[in-house]
Amino acid sequence: MKERLQELKQEALVKVKEATTLKELQDVRVAYLGKKGPITEVLRGMGKLSKEERPVIGELANTVRQDIASALDEKKESIEAEALEKQLAEETIDVSLPGRPAPVGGPHLLTSIVEEIEDLFIGMGFEVREGPEVETDYYNFEALNLPKGHPARDMQDSFYITEDILMRTHTSPVQARTMNAIDGSKSVKMICPGKVYRRDTDDATHSHQFTQIEGLYVDENVRMSDLKGVLDRFAKQMFGEDREIRLRPSFFPFTEPSVEMDISCKVCHGEGCHVCKKTGWIEILGAGMVHPRVLEMAGYDSQKYSGFAFGMGPERIAMLKYGVDDIRHFYTNDIRFLKQYHKA
Numbered sequence: 001m002k003e004r005l006q007e008l009k010q011e012a013l014v015k016v017k018e019a020t021t022l023k024e025l026q027d028v029r030v031a032y033l034g035k036k037g038p039i040t041e042v043l044r045g046m047g048k049l050s051k052e053e054r055p056v057i058g059e060l061a062n063t064v065r066q067d068i069a070s071a072l073d074e075k076k077e078s079i080e081a082e083a084l085e086k087q088l089a090e091e092t093i094d095v096s097l098p099g100r101p102a103p104v105g106g107p108h109l110l111t112s113i114v115e116e117i118e119d120l121f122i123g124m125g126f127e128v129r130e131g132p133e134v135e136t137d138y139y140n141f142e143a144l145n146l147p148k149g150h151p152a153r154d155m156q157d158s159f160y161i162t163e164d165i166l167m168r169t170h171t172s173p174v175q176a177r178t179m180n181a182i183d184g185s186k187s188v189k190m191i192c193p194g195k196v197y198r199r200d201t202d203d204a205t206h207s208h209q210f211t212q213i214e215g216l217y218v219d220e221n222v223r224m225s226d227l228k229g230v231l232d233r234f235a236k237q238m239f240g241e242d243r244e245i246r247l248r249p250s251f252f253p254f255t256e257p258s259v260e261m262d263i264s265c266k267v268c269h270g271e272g273c274h275v276c277k278k279t280g281w282i283e284i285l286g287a288g289m290v291h292p293r294v295l296e297m298a299g300y301d302s303q304k305y306s307g308f309a310f311g312m313g314p315e316r317i318a319m320l321k322y323g324v325d326d327i328r329h330f331y332t333n334d335i336r337f338l339k340q341y342h343k344a
C-alpha cells in the first residue's frame, strides 16, 4: 500500500506539472483528491490492515494528499500569475504614442474675414448694424433714389418675391433704415454686414448670393477726403501698407459723386490673370457721397448734413487677401479648402 501511495503521488505530481490551464489543474485535483479518487480508495481499504500498519499508512496517505494539494495550489498560483502577466503585457499602454486627433471645427473663411473687417471699422468708430435679407422695394430701391422704372435698377438684377418684396440686392437698404429710424436728428457712423442676392451668373468672381458690408457716415461737414482717408486706411490695414488702390469715377443713384475702388490683384501682382480678368485690378467696393435726395428722404437737412457711404464684397476681399482663385470655393464647402484657413 505504501508503494501504491508513493506511485499515486508521483503520478499526480507529474500531471500537476504538465497541466497548463486552470481547467486541467482542476481535473487533476478531482481525479486524485476527489471522493472517488484512488487515495480515498486506498484509505477505504485500511480496514483490512493490521493495527500497527494502519496509523503508518494513514499518516502517509495524509502526507501524500497534502503534498499533492500543495503542488496543485502552487501550480494554480503560477498559472494565474502567468495569465496576469500575459494580460498586462497585452494591455500595455504606450503613453509615448501620438493621440488620435479629435476633429475641431473653425470659423468659415468668410466669417473670419467679415469679423476682421468689422474689427477694423469698429476701430475707426463705426457701429455694427443689421437689416433684413427679405426687403421691401422701398428700402432696397426707392429710398435710395431709385424710383420704380428707373433704368439704374437694371444694375442689380433682382429676385422678387412679390411686386413690392424682394431678396435685397445690396446692403444699402440698411443705410436708409438706419437714417430713417433716427429721422435726421443726429450723426450716424455704421457698418452693416450681411447676405445679398442677385440674378448674376456664377463664375470665378460672381455669385448669385454673396456677402456685402455697407458703410455709412453722416454728420456735419463730412467730405470726400474723409471717405478717401477711411478707404485708404481700410485697404492698407487689410492688405498691407504697400497695396495700391485706385478710385474710378462711377455711378450709383444714391451717391453723388460716386466712385469705384479697385485694388491691385494679389494673385498675379498686376500682370493680369483670370481672377482680375486680365486687368491687374479687382473691383472691391463702390462708394460715394450720400446723395442729398437720399438724406432728405431719410429726414436730414442736406444743407447741414453730408455723408459718405460704401459697399464692399468680402468674398472678393478674401480672394485677394488669400489668393483664392474662385468665389465658388466659399460655397461648395470642400473641407480641404476650408481647413486651410482654420486658425489654431
Ligand code: FA5
Residues within 6 Å of the ligand: 156, 169, 170, 171, 172, 198, 200, 205, 206, 207, 208, 210, 211, 212, 214, 252, 255, 283, 284, 285, 286, 287, 288, 309, 310, 311, 312, 313, 314, 315, 316, 327
Ligand atoms: C453696390 O451694391 C452698392 N450698393 C455699393 C455702394 C454702397 C455704393 C454705398 C455706393 C455707396 P455694386 O453692385 O458695385 O455696388 O456691389 C458692391 C460690391 O459687391 C462689388 O464691388 C463687389 O465686390 C461685390 N459684388 C457685386 N456683385 C457681386 C457678385 N455677383 N458676386 C460677388 N460679389 C459681388
